[in-house]
Amino acid sequence: MKKIVSVIGGRTCTPEVEQVAKNLGRKLAKVADILVSGGLCGVMEAVCSGFQAEGGLTIGIIPSYNKTDANKFVDIAIPTGMGLARNVLVVKSADVVVALPGRAGTLSEIAYCIQFGIPVITLGSWDIPGVIKLNTVEEVVAKVKELLKACANDR
Numbered sequence: 001m002k003k004i005v006s007v008i009g010g011r012t013c014t015p016e017v018e019q020v021a022k023n024l025g026r027k028l029a030k031v032a033d034i035l036v037s038g039g040l041c042g043v044m045e046a047v048c049s050g051f052q053a054e055g056g057l058t059i060g061i062i063p064s065y066n067k068t069d070a071n072k073f074v075d076i077a078i079p080t081g082m083g084l085a086r087n088v089l090v091v092k093s094a095d096v097v098v099a100l101p102g103r104a105g106t107l108s109e110i111a112y113c114i115q116f117g118i119p120v121i122t123l124g125s126w127d128i129p130g131v132i133k134l135n136t137v138e139e140v141v142a143k144v145k146e147l148l149k150a151c152a153n154d155r
Contacts, residue, residue: 002033003148006090008109009043009100009125017101017124018046024098024123024137025050031145034059036093038086039070039077043100048073061089088112091120095151096144099125119147 005028009021025047028035035051037044039060048058052073060074063083070077080086084105091097091112097120099110106125113120114130121132123140134140 001152003031003152004034004036004094005032005144005148006036006094006097007043007047007100008038008087008090008097008102008106009047010102010106011038011040011042011044013042013046013101017043020123020137021046021100022050024100024140025052025056026054027137027141028098028144029054029056031141031148032096033057036061036090037074038062038090038105039074041071043102045071045073047100059093061086061093084108091118092116094118096121096147098123098140098144099131101125 021043029051034057036059039062052058058074059076060070061078062069063086065079065081067077067079087109091109097113099122101124110126121140127133
């Protein structure tokens with residue numbers, strides 16, 4: 001089965017967070033087969049850009065019914081028409097989730113991860129019980145690799 005990582009974060013972000021997201025995407029493409037995101041702009045677009053640049057497959061689970069709402073780095077757009085309720089699909093699609101800075105939508109996705117027992121790593125995002133708090137992209141990628149290997153062994 002393919003190894004899937006979801007990256008969550010704000011639809012708006014600072015230039016610094018955008019660079020972190022692109023770098024994270026590039027490096028995650030070395031350890032995961034597929035990247036899932038909310039498919040829109042901000043963190044979602046930046047991480048898709050990096051992942052796709054390294055040959056990875058990106059999936060955007062978008063809130064509207066219109067595939068063209070997805071950012072240009074989404075290979076497969078899944079239009080849900082569900083609005084923010086699509087956040088459940090973004091996290092349930094993944095073996096591991098990485099949270100970058102975001103607001104209430106990102107917090108809801110973290111809560112779903114905790115509820116469903118999906119490992120969630122935070123890099124500059126919400127620091128709450130139940131998440132793995134790391135400080136660098138390299139630490140995050142190493143932890144994702146470890147968690148994906150554990151998931152594969154559980155199958």
